[in-house]
Amino acid sequence: MADPLDTVFAALADPTRRAILAMLLEDDMAVTDVAEPFDMSLAAISKHLVILTRAGLIAQEKRGRVKWCKLKPDALKSASVWMQGFGQFEPVHLDAFERFLTAELGDGIEDQVANRP
Amino acid sequence: MADPLDTVFAALADPTRRAILAMLLEDDMAVTDVAEPFDMSLAAISKHLVILTRAGLIAQEKRGRVKWCKLKPDALKSASVWMQGFGQFEPVHLDAFERFLTAELGDGIEDQVANRP
DNA sequence: GGCATCGTCAACCATCCGGTTGAATATGGG
DNA sequence: CCCATATTCAACCGGATGGTTGACGATGCC
Structure with missing residues (x-):
């Protein structure tokens, strides 16, 4: 192991x-x-x-x-990085992405992420 | 189990x-x-x-x-959601987010994500 | 010192896991 | 029809896992 x-x-x-x-x-x-x-x-x-x-x-x-x-949550990082390789195929992650972007960057970005013109 | x-x-x-x-x-x-x-x-x-x-x-x-x-990467969602509870301690995956958005939505979004006006 | 508390160690047990092998069950092709 | 290919089933094996109990080593308190 x-x-x-x-x-x-x-x-x-x-x-x-x-x-x-x-x-x-x-x-x-x-x-x-x-x-x-x-x-x-x-x-x-x-x-x-x-x-x-x-x-x-x-x-x-x-x-x-x-x-x-x-x-020691750092250890989870390696695991989440590995899982992230599959994340690009989950459209579901978009929700989390939106929430992340909203939180990180403030309002106004969500529409662009959701591809709503 | x-x-x-x-x-x-x-x-x-x-x-x-x-x-x-x-x-x-x-x-x-x-x-x-x-x-x-x-x-x-x-x-x-x-x-x-x-x-x-x-x-x-x-x-x-x-x-x-x-x-x-x-x-079927959806199954990873439950796991990543669970891990996300600990994620507040991980300085997040901005890189992957950018790559994802670039791939999904085409050019032009990166600057906004990277907060480059 | 003496005692209670905190935690681990050691032995044991049942079960699960990851692998093997050999036989069995489709299915497709000539 | 016969054979090769694709995959699983069944029995088995050794080692890991998750739990128990009882004894043991430290540490703090009176």
Whole structure:
């Protein structure tokens, strides 16, 4: 499993791990707190966190006796860049493009993007 | 494995399957032709194609005795939408956006996208 | 020091995954 | 009709995955 895309996508393939990432989006958390909402042993969560760490999606830093987990969303970049190669074929992305352009560049551009003269 | 995100990300986690998707980006292909560049049995490729199909990433249509494989990049939408939740941390894909718009809409739009008056 | 808390390690288990091989099932061509 | 081609099916195998439990090492608090 050499390619980092392998580990990133594999890490994202598990719903528990995606839920953990979503939680960490809110705030950094200690391992015990991450585990709390799940109906699963602490050891299991600990393993999931190792997988997320190896994928580069989170970082763990031990401060005192508690280990803090922190999102590292940069790792998603390689994955999204790869997926982007297929994006040119999704007309659907146009919506996101429009929203992006609207947000980034202000009003007035949408009509041109939507090809509405 | 109920969540479609599970199957999509799991499908993307394998390098052989990603390579297949990249090949299909060029053109639709028959199963045998998909298998040709890989050092792997035809049956193995056939299984990979089943996984990609179940994930909704490709469609297979049998015409005559040959089964054609065709990319269905829409399935990537759910995945990219999910990832987009984390995307606020990625300084976005302006380059690809520009290329997309250039290709789709012809000349003249780039300056506006690049915010060059 | 002594104890509770935080987290991991180790062993184990069931299941899934990616691959193989060989037989089986279309379908098309001469 | 017979044969070659295209693809899948079925059984099997080794290794990874996701979970459990219980013991263990650190760390902080009284």
